[in-house]
Each structure stands twice: as structure tokens, then as C-alpha cells.
Amino acid sequence: MLLALQTAACRNQDTSQGARPAKISATKAYEKYFGPTPTTDKGTCYAFVIYFPSAKEPGKIVPFPFFTFDEKTMKKVAVERLLGGMDEGSYKGEILQPLNPGTHLLDLIEERGTVTVNFSKEILDSPGDKAAERALLNALALSVLQFPGIKDIRVQVDGKEKGTVGGKDVARFLGNGGLTTQPLVPDEDAVAQLPPPRLLSITAVKDKGAKDVEEVNAYFDRPVDIKEIKIAGRNDVPFEGEVYHSVFDMAAVLKPKDATLFKAGMPVKVRWKAVDKLGRSGEGDQEFLLEVKEH
Template sequence: MRTFRLLVVAVLVLIAITSCTKEQKASPTKQVRVSATAAYEKYFGPAPTTDKGTCYAFVIYFPSATEPGRVVPFPFFTFDQNSLKKVATERLLGGMDVGSYKGEFLQPFAPGTRILGLAERDGVITVNFSREILDTKADASVEKALLNAVALTLSQFSGVREVRMQIEGKESGAADGKDVAKFLGHGGLERQPLKPEESTVLPPSPPRLLSVTAMKEKGAKEVEEVNIFFDRPLEIKELSITGADNNRFEGDVYHSVFDMAAVLKPKDPSKFKAGLPVKVRWKVTDKLGRSADGTGEFSLEVQEH
């Protein structure tokens, strides 16, 4: 359980994993494959296995900052099947601007935008946003990416045949003096579903390292483990951690739950303090054979759990 808990305090991209720790009973000894949407398997390959409970893997489509009008798939996990669509929409609304992805994704939702409701009936999902979304000054390509991101993110789930979007409960007409129909691109026609456009999806980049974080028990003087977090499940081919003097830190290295992090159990924990400059050399391959290697220098973060 200790390695599993480490993921809870990682970086923003791993927040979804915290929900996989909730409401767990006694962990089964048999490895069970995470249930994944077809979109997840298309862009990230077979889902990982876990013995820590039932989890679900899906994709969030974030608008690209480098190619206007395009979206980028990103993997997420959650525990509660009943909240999959709500969690996905909330994560899309929250944006993604951390680690090695900083500046690569747009935040097309205007500040203050809230999800007022998400309803599903007969395969039709309707997500209702607050009026703040209409205040965006984004151009047409950004608005298109926003709408397509919502449509693609929600349409990936089993049984969904249509995705609709409302603003303050309206699909056309005016909300707080703003033209909802124009914003939604309906051309004045009422109750038109959003159409997911697969052609706008950019292929995922090779795997990336996101952060290096040491963990210790609350109140403890020394760290227990040092975690190197990646952006997706993968296989670690090579990994080493050195100090500013290029001397390698000794210890055992192993995979965490979901294969999204390497964990170093240091031989000498006293060396790891907050702010310590560490160099990481890695070589990894994801489940679809995309490989990456590199060297990076990081300022060590220390978290308590």
C-alpha cells in the first residue's frame, strides 16, 4: 500500500489516481487489468494491471497551444464508474499546465467557468456550463477546439451516442445577454449535438518525465522513497539518479502502481533534503512502443504522507 499512496501526492496529472484509493476493501492478490475506454487503448495501448481495487482508464482531450483547433489526448484514471463522465469533464475544465507540458495546452475556458450540471438520458449526455464561458475572448479556432474537446472527451464512454452542451440551461437564444447559439456554432438551429472530430486529434508525444518527489512519513526526519513520475504507464529500460557531483545515489528501483512512476528506495535516505539538485537519466518505452530517453536536472520536492 505504501507505494500506492505515493501517487496520491504527485503532480496534477496524477490527481485522478487518488480516487482509485477510495472505498477500497481488502486488496485482492490477483492482478486485475484496469478497465479502459477504446480511446485510451487507441492512444496509449493496453491498460495496466493493479491489485489495489477496480479502476477505470480514459482520455482527456486538451486543446493544443501549438496547433490551433487541434486537441491532444492525455491519460487519466478514476475509481468510481458512476462518476466517470463528471470526473472527465471536471479535469477538462481544470486544464493541464504542469511539468514538461507547461505552456503546451490551452485553457479555453474563461476564468470562473463552472459545471452547473451533467445529465444523461437514453445515450444523450448534456453538460451545462455557467455563463462565464461566454466571456472568453478566444478566436474561432480556440472555441472550436473547446467544443471538440468536450465532445471527444464525453463521447468515448460506452453507451454515449450524443453530446450536447448548454450554457445556463440554454442550447440557443441568449444567456445573460450573450448569444449562446453563436458561441456553440449552431448557426441559430436549436438542439444540435456537438460532433466529435477525430481528425483534429494530434498523436501523443513520446513519454515524458513530469517530476521528482521524495516521500516521508508525517513528522519523520528522513525520506523513505524518491519517486520519478512519468505521464503514462510505461516500461522503464534504464534509470539513474545522481547528485550535483554526478555521483549516483544507491538503492533499489522498482515500478509503482499503474507503471507511471519509478521508485527509488535509497540506501542512504539522509542525503535527500528539500531543494536538493538531482539529475535523472532515463530510458523508457510506453505500451505502444513509443520510446524516450533523456537527462534532466530537478530541485527535489519532499512531501509527507
């Protein structure tokens, strides 16, 4: 899962006792769509946005928050995550992936405020849906141009901005040639209005090879203040244990009193209320099948 992996990766960073909470450095795009960042005592951290084409609103793109400790790889991560798509939890079927699954990023070069992204030739085998392609290009441009100092983004296919690759016209994907000579200009009006926060999934985590889980995570699609949460079994009896916010406020984490109760695929009921950092409130009474991941 995209968001879960990001949160888990940051949780595993070393910390020193007595470290003072520090505000996370965020792009203006992050603050626009998700408000002020949470604090962290886990070192220097960065918040940014990755946009994905919407399957529910053709031509629109949906912003999602991401966090990292590695400033140097943020742009590359943004592009690679965009290519990977997202078909997780309660967003299943809502995010469009208009590219051939074999498409991957060959290179990303930044020079004097211009980022050049070089895609593999498989991108030319993607379906020719113009609205979907335009949404993808908007998502790509906005994901990269949010970073300070970046003024332009250019697209290449197999190292070429125009001409053919394997007998296929590069200009077809790049908008009839218009993007072969000009920087990619995004349309911010293509960003869909964000709905209230939602619960993505319920995932238990255990050490590799361990028999029992260590914790159970209720992952949200953005940082939230959790006002109420009850995690229960099929009989609607809440599981006992401590519940606290995860790093970056992206999840409620249950440290179960009896870890033997949790098995992969079991139904878990969650009743919750949460408010995001811009005051949008959401609530739900949902049932999920428990995922179990090792780390």
C-alpha cells in the same frame, strides 16, 4: 499535478494480501492511443482518456491517460479535469486553456445515451478564438463520447442552450447557434499524433507533518516499461535505495536509503529510457527541481 494525483489516489486504495492481478477495464480510445492496460491488484479499475487543446498545434487536441476506481464519476471527472487544464512539468506551456479561469461545471446529466453538460456563465467571458473554441469542443466531445452507451453530448450555459445569459449571447460560444439545436459532433482528425513518452516531473511524497520524505516519484506522461533510470543529485552521484514501478506503470518510485537528503526545490538529475505500451521509446537526461507533497 493531474496525473500524479490520479496515480496517488489509486495507490491509496486498500488491497488484500494474495489478490490476483486483474486487467484494467479500458475504453477503446485508451487502447487506441496508449495500448493494452497494465494490471492491478487493487480492485476494479477503469482507464480512459482526457483530451486537452494543444498550444503548440492550434486546433489540435492532445490525449492523456487517466485511471479511476469510481465508474460512476468518470464522465464528470473527465469534464472537470478538461476545464482545469494542465500546466505541469515538461508539458508546461504546451496545453492551451481557452476558457475564463472562473468557468466551472454546474451539472452533468446522462439520459438515454445523451450527456448534457451545463457550464457556468463565466464561459461566455472566454477569449473569442474560434480555433481554440473548436479544439475545446472537440476535446469535450471526445472525452465524453468514448464511454460505452453515450451517443450524444449537448452543451448548456447556465442551464440554457440558446438565448442570453446576463445579456450575453449563449450562441456565440456554441458556434453561431449551430450547437444549440444539434448534438456536438467531434472531429477525430483533430487529435494530435502522440510523440514518444516523456518524463513529467520529480515529486517526493511524505506523510502530513513528517520531517522526511517517504518516496521520490519520477512521473511519466503515460504507462511505460522503464528500461533504465538513474536519479541523482547535483554531483551526479545516484541516490541509494530501491526503485520500482508505481501502480499503472506511470512512475518510477525510489524508496531512498537516506530520506534526509531530499529537500523541496533541490535540483535532481534523471537519466532514463522507457518504452510505452505501443512501442514508442523515449529517453532523456534532464534536471528537475524537486517538488514535495504531503498526503
